[in-house]
Amino acid sequence: MDNARNVPCPFCGLGCDDLALRASDSGFAIEHGACVRSRAGFGQPPSSAKARVNGAEASLDAAVSQAAGLLGEAREPLLTGLATDVAGSRAALRLAQRTQASMDHLHGIGGFQGVLAMQSSGGMSTTMSELRNRAELVLLVGTNGVDVMPRLTERVLEGSQAAFLDGKPREVVVIGPQAPDASDSEQLHWQHIDCPVYDVPYAIGALRCLLEERDLDDAATSDLPMTALAELASRMREVDYGAVVWGPAGLGAHGDLLVEALQTLVQSLNAEKRWGGLALAGNESATTFEEVCLWSTGYPGRIRFRGDDVIYEPRLIDAGRLLSSGTTDCMVWIGGMEGDHLPGKAEVPSIVLTPYPERLDWQPDVLIPIGVPGLDHAGTSVRSDHVVSLPLRSLRDSQQPAAADVLDRILAGLPARETSSC
Amino acid sequence: MLTLLRGGTVYDPVQGINGEVRDIWVRDGRIIDAPGADAEPQQTYELRGKIVMAGGIDMHTHVGGGKVNIARTLLPPELRAEVEDSLRGPVPTAWETGLEYARMGYTAVFEPALLPVNARLAHQEMGDIPIMDKGGFAMLGNDDFLLKLLAADAPQAQINDYVSWILQATRCMAIKVVNPGGINAFKFNQRKMDLDETNPYYGVTGRRVLETLSTAVQELGVPKPLHVHTCNLGVPGNVETTLATMGATGGVPVHLTHLQFHSYGTEGDMGFSSAAAPIAEYINGHDNVSVDVGQVMFGQTCTISADAMLQYAAHPHANPKRWLAADLECEAGCGVVPFKYRDKSFVNALQWAIGLELFLGVNDPWRVVLTTDHPNGASFTSYPHLIRLLMDRSFRNDRLSSVHAEAQAATHLASMEREYDLYEIAVITRSGPARLLGLTERGNLAPGSAADIAVYTPGDDWEAVFRDASLVFKDGTLVVRDGKLVDISWGVTHWMQTEHDAGIETSLDEHFRSHYAMGLANYPVRDDDIEGDGRGKLVAYSCRRER
Ligand code: SF4
Ligand SMILES: [Zn+2]
Numbered sequence: 001m002d003n004a005r006n007v008p009c010p011f012c013g014l015g016c017d018d019l020a021l022r023a024s025d026s027g028f029a030i031e032h033g034a035c036v037r038s039r040a041g042f043g044q045p046p047s048s049a050k051a052r053v054n055g056a057e058a059s060l061d062a063a064v065s066q067a068a069g070l071l072g073e074a075r076e077p078l079l080t081g082l083a084t085d086v087a088g089s090r091a092a093l094r095l096a097q098r099t100q101a102s103m104d105h106l107h108g109i110g111g112f113q114g115v116l117a118m119q120s121s122g123g124m125s126t127t128m129s130e131l132r133n134r135a136e137l138v139l140l141v142g143t144n145g146v147d148v149m150p151r152l153t154e155r156v157l158e159g160s161q162a163a164f165l166d167g168k169p170r171e172v173v174v175i176g177p178q179a180p181d182a183s184d185s186e187q188l189h190w191q192h193i194d195c196p197v198y199d200v201p202y203a204i205g206a207l208r209c210l211l212e213e214r215d216l217d218d219a220a221t222s223d224l225p226m227t228a229l230a231e232l233a234s235r236m237r238e239v240d241y242g243a244v245v246w247g248p249a250g251l252g253a254h255g256d257l258l259v260e261a262l263q264t265l266v267q268s269l270n271a272e273k274r275w276g277g278l279a280l281a282g283n284e285s286a287t288t289f290e291e292v293c294l295w296s297t298g299y300p301g302r303i304r305f306r307g308d309d310v311i312y313e314p315r316l317i318d319a320g321r322l323l324s325s326g327t328t329d330c331m332v333w334i335g336g337m338e339g340d341h342l343p344g345k346a347e348v349p350s351i352v353l354t355p356y357p358e359r360l361d362w363q364p365d366v367l368i369p370i371g372v373p374g375l376d377h378a379g380t381s382v383r384s385d386h387v388v389s390l391p392l393r394s395l396r397d398s399q400q401p402a403a404a405d406v407l408d409r410i411l412a413g414l415p416a417r418e419t420s421s422c
Numbered sequence: 423m424l425t426l427l428r429g430g431t432v433y434d435p436v437q438g439i440n441g442e443v444r445d446i447w448v449r450d451g452r453i454i455d456a457p458g459a460d461a462e463p464q465q466t467y468e469l470r471g472k473i474v475m476a477g478g479i480d481m482h483t484h485v486g487g488g489k490v491n492i493a494r495t496l497l498p499p500e501l502r503a504e505v506e507d508s509l510r511g512p513v514p515t516a517w518e519t520g521l522e523y524a525r526m527g528y529t530a531v532f533e534p535a536l537l538p539v540n541a542r543l544a545h546q547e548m549g550d551i552p553i554m555d556k557g558g559f560a561m562l563g564n565d566d567f568l569l570k571l572l573a574a575d576a577p578q579a580q581i582n583d584y585v586s587w588i589l590q591a592t593r594c595m596a597i598k599v600v601n602p603g604g605i606n607a608f609k610f611n612q613r614k615m616d617l618d619e620t621n622p623y624y625g626v627t628g629r630r631v632l633e634t635l636s637t638a639v640q641e642l643g644v645p646k647p648l649h650v651h652t653c654n655l656g657v658p659g660n661v662e663t664t665l666a667t668m669g670a671t672g673g674v675p676v677h678l679t680h681l682q683f684h685s686y687g688t689e690g691d692m693g694f695s696s697a698a699a700p701i702a703e704y705i706n707g708h709d710n711v712s713v714d715v716g717q718v719m720f721g722q723t724c725t726i727s728a729d730a731m732l733q734y735a736a737h738p739h740a741n742p743k744r745w746l747a748a749d750l751e752c753e754a755g756c757g758v759v760p761f762k763y764r765d766k767s768f769v770n771a772l773q774w775a776i777g778l779e780l781f782l783g784v785n786d787p788w789r790v791v792l793t794t795d796h797p798n799g800a801s802f803t804s805y806p807h808l809i810r811l812l813m814d815r816s817f818r819n820d821r822l823s824s825v826h827a828e829a830q831a832a833t834h835l836a837s838m839e840r841e842y843d844l845y846e847i848a849v850i851t852r853s854g855p856a857r858l859l860g861l862t863e864r865g866n867l868a869p870g871s872a873a874d875i876a877v878y879t880p881g882d883d884w885e886a887v888f889r890d891a892s893l894v895f896k897d898g899t900l901v902v903r904d905g906k907l908v909d910i911s912w913g914v915t916h917w918m919q920t921e922h923d924a925g926i927e928t929s930l931d932e933h934f935r936s937h938y939a940m941g942l943a944n945y946p947v948r949d950d951d952i953e954g955d956g957r958g959k960l961v962a963y964s965c966r967r968e969r
Contacts, residue, residue: 122744
C-alpha cells in the first residue's frame with residue numbers, strides 16, 4: 001500500500017475523484033476528501049477471509065466448482081446484489097444469460113423510478129458539472145442531498161465554484177422532511193420547505209399549478225406550505241438556469257410518478273428558461289449495472305433470460321418477491337460496495353460473493369470473498385449522471401479476486417451446453 | 423494458416439480492380455501475394471461466380487456512448503414488433519449490432535459523436551460489439567475550454583495542442599463538431615444559432631469554430647477531415663448554411679455529415695423543398711468536400727444527436743411521445759427523440775427522395791459515404807435496401823410512385839438515370855470511408871492488408887444479395903456463412919496518435935479545477951479500459967509518420 005492522490009471513490013454515485021489517501025497497516029486514512037462513506041470504505045483493512053462451502057473453509061477452486069454445480073442444477077436462478085464494476089456487470093450478464101437467470105439490482109424498484117419515468121415521459125437532464133457551473137437555483141426534492149451523497153454540497157452545490165454565476169450566490173431549496181445539512185455561506189443560500197414525505201407529491205403538484213397559473217383547490221392545499229411554494233414559483237420563473245434534483249430513496253412508494261411529474265415540470269420550464277433534472281442515483285453501483293445491462297440486453301435491469309430472448313418486467317422481476325414466493329431456486333448475490341446491504345438468509349441454495357463475508361449473519365452454501373473495485377482491484381464505475389465514468393484503481397495487493405474473475409470461473413465450470421451469445 | 427479464396431469476381435477500388443476474377447491468398451489474418459506454385463493452402467474456398475469485396479466500413483453509426491443507452495431506455499425492444507426491416511428494433515444491443523453488421527459483410531463501425539468525458543464508457547460499450555473493428559470521433563466545438571480559448575484569441579498552435587490532447591485522452595480516430603458553438607449557446611438559453619451568429623457568452627461564431635478546428639485537424643496531420651454536423655439541422659431553408667459551411671474552411675478538407683438533413687429549401691406550398699441539386703453541384707466543384715448522406719427510410723426509429731438545441735426544438739414531433747434532452751458536462755449535450763418516418767407524409771417522403779438525389783447527384787463516389795446516420799435516418803439494417811435503391815432504377819421509381827403524391831412532384835428523382843454499379847458500391851461502403859479515415863490496411867484487398875473480406879452471391883435482387891453475405895472473414899477467420907454467425911472475434915479499436923506540447927495540461931488542469939466535477943488526472947482513457955477484458959485491442963496510427 002502506498003499513499004495515493006487523485007483517487008476515485010467507488011462508495012457512492014457522486015464519484016469524487018480527488019481523494020488523497022495515506023496508507024496505514026489497517027487501511028487507508030483519508031487526508032483529503034473524507035466523508036462518512038469514503039472513510040469507512042477506504043479505512044477497511046485488507047481481507048484475508050477464505051471461501052466457504054457449507055460453512056467450512058474451502059479453496060477458491062472448490063467454492064467455484066460447488067457454485068457451478070448448484071447453478072447447473074437450478075432451473076430459475078436469480079442474480080442479485082449486482083453492486084459491482086463494469087467488468088463485474090458484464091460477467092454477471094454472461095452468467096445470467098448462460099444460466100437463463102433473472103436479474104435485479106439490490107436497489108430494486110427504488111432504482112427504477114427514474115427509468116419508469118423516462119419510459120413514460122422522457123425528461124430533460126443535466127449533469128454534475130453543468131449544475132455546479134450554471135444552476136442559480138436548485139430544488140432538492142425529498143432529500144437534502146448529503147444523506148445520499150455526503151460531499152454533494154462541497155463538490156457541487158457550493159456556489160463559489162460556479163463558472164457562470166458571476167459571483168451570484170446559489171440558492172438551494174430542500175422540499176421534504178429533511179432539513180438542510182449545511183449552513184448559509186456567502187455563496188450558498190439554503191431554504192427548507194418542510195413537508196412530510198407523503199406531501200411531497202402534492203407540493204410538487206401545487207408548484208406546477210402555481211407555475212402554470214392554474215387554479216388550486218383550497219381543500220387540497222390546506223396542509224401545504226403554500227406561501228413558500230408561491231415564492232418559489234415566482235423565483236423559478238426568474239432564473240436563467242435551474243436544476244431539479246431528487247434522491248430516489250426519498251420519494252416514497254410511487255416515486256416513479258413523482259419523478260415523472262418532476263421531469264415533465266422540467267420539460268415545460270424549458271419553454272422559457274433552461275432547466276435540467278438530475279437523480280442522485282448510482283449508489284451501490286446501480287448506474288454502472290444499468291448502463292452495462294442496457295447495452296447488453298436493451299433493458300436497464302429487472303430482466304429474465306429465456307432462450308435467446310430477454311424478458312423485461314420492471315414491476316415483477318423483484319428479487320425479494322422471487323425469493324419469498326419460491327419462484328427462484330438458486331440465489332447468486334454479487335457485491336455490496338459498502339457492506340451495509342447484504343442479502344438476508346435465503347431458503348434456496350445460495351452463492352454469495354461479497355467483500356464483507358464476516359458481516360453476513362447466516363451461512364450460504366457457497367461464500368466467496370471478493371475485492372472492492374477501486375481499492376483491491378482496478379475497474380470502471382459510472383457516476384450517478386450516467387455520463388462520467390471513473391477509472392477505479394488497485395490501491396493495494398489484495399488476496400481477494402474481482403467479482404468478474406469469480407463469475408467467469410463459475411461460468412467456465414458449468415456443465416457444457418450449446419454456445420452462449422454474450 | 424494459409425487460406426485460398428479461389429476464383430471470385432473481385433471489386434477492390436483501392437487497387438482499381440473492377441470485377442476481375444482473382445485468387446486471394448490469406449496467411450495469419452493478412453492478405454498476401456500468391457505464394458509459389460507448390461504452396462498448399464490448408465483451406466480453400468471455391469468462389470467462382472461470387473462477388474468479393476473488402477469488409478464494409480460504416481464511418482458514421484451511433485453504436486456507443488450514453489445517448490445510445492438513453493435511446494434504448496426510451497424505446498425498449500418491446501416496440502420491436504413495430505419496426506420494419508429489422509428483428510431487433512432501431513437501437514439494437516451491442517451484441518446484435520455486431521451480428522447484424524457482420525451478416526451484411528461489414529467489419530468496422532465508427533461512433534461519430536463520442537463525448538470526450540464519456541470516452542471510457544463508450545469504448546467499453548463498443549468493446550462488447552462482436553466481430554467489428556471500432557473507433558470514435560471525439561466531439562469538440564461546444565466545450566467551454568475551446569470556446570474560452572477562442573474568446574481569448576488563443577494562437578492556433580495552442581488549439582492544436584488541445585485537439586491533440588483530446589485525441590490521445592479519448593483514444594479517438596477523428597474530431598467531430600456538432601452545431602458549432604450552438605449546443606453551448608443553448609445552455610445560455612439561445613434557441614437558434616447560424617454560422618455567423620455568435621455564442622452569447624463567448625462572442626464566438628460557429629464559423630470561427632469551424633475554421634479553427636478544421637485547421638487544427640489538418641495541421642496535426644489527422645487524415646480524417648473535420649467531421650461537421652453543421653447548424654440548422656433539419657430546418658427548412660438550411661441549404662444556405664450548408665453551402666456556407668462547405669466554404670467556411672477555405673479549401674481545407676471538410677466532411678459534412680448526414681447531409682440529407684442539411685439539404686432543405688423553402689420552396690413550394692409547404693415551404694419545404696429539395697436543395698440537393700445546388701449542394702451536389704457545389705460538391706462536384708470542390709474536391710476538399712466529402713460527405714455522408716444520412717438517408718431516411720420509412721418506419722419507426724429513434725433520433726439521437728448531440729445537437730440538444732435542435733433536438734429540443736424537434737421534441738413536439740416525438741413518436742411515441744417521450745423524449746429527452748440533456749446538457750452534458752461543459753462539453754456538449756444530447757437530444758433523443760423517437761420518430762416514425764412515414765411514406766405518406768410529404769416531408770418524410772421528400773427527405774427520403776433528397777437523400778437519394780444526393781447519392782445520385784454527387785459524381786465522385788470517393789467523397790460520398792453510404793450511411794443512414796443510424797439510427798437517425800433509419801437503422802443500419804436498411805443498408806441492403808438502400809443499396810438496391812441506388813443500383814436499380816426501376817425499383818427506385820416503383821418505390822417513389824408509392825410515396826406521398828406531392829412529394830413525388832417535388833423531386834426530380836424519377837428523371838435521374840444513374841444506377842450505381844458494384845464498383846461504386848464498393849467505394850461508398852468500404853474503400854471510400856477507409857481512405858477518408860486513413861485506414862490504409864482496411865477497406866481493400868491488397869497484399870499486406872487485413873483479411874477483412876465479404877463474399878456475396880449475385881442475384882436480381884440486390885437487397886437480398888447484400889442482406890446476407892455468403893461468407894465473411896474477419897482478420898482471416900471465417901465468422902459468417904450465409905448470413906449466420908459461425909465464429910466470434912472482437913476486432914480492434916483504431917485511434918490516431920498525434921503529438922503536442924505537454925504544456926497544454928497546465929491550462930487544462932486549471933480549467934478542470936474551475937469547471938469539472940472531475941480531475942484532469944482521471945480523465946484520460948487507460949489502455950486497460952479497452953484491453954483489460956482480454957479481448958479488446960488498440961491499434962494506433964501515427965500522423966507524423968504518414969506525412
Ligand atoms: S461523497 Fe461519495 S464519492 Fe464522494 S468521497 Fe464520499 S462516498 Fe466517495
Ligand atoms: Zn450522427
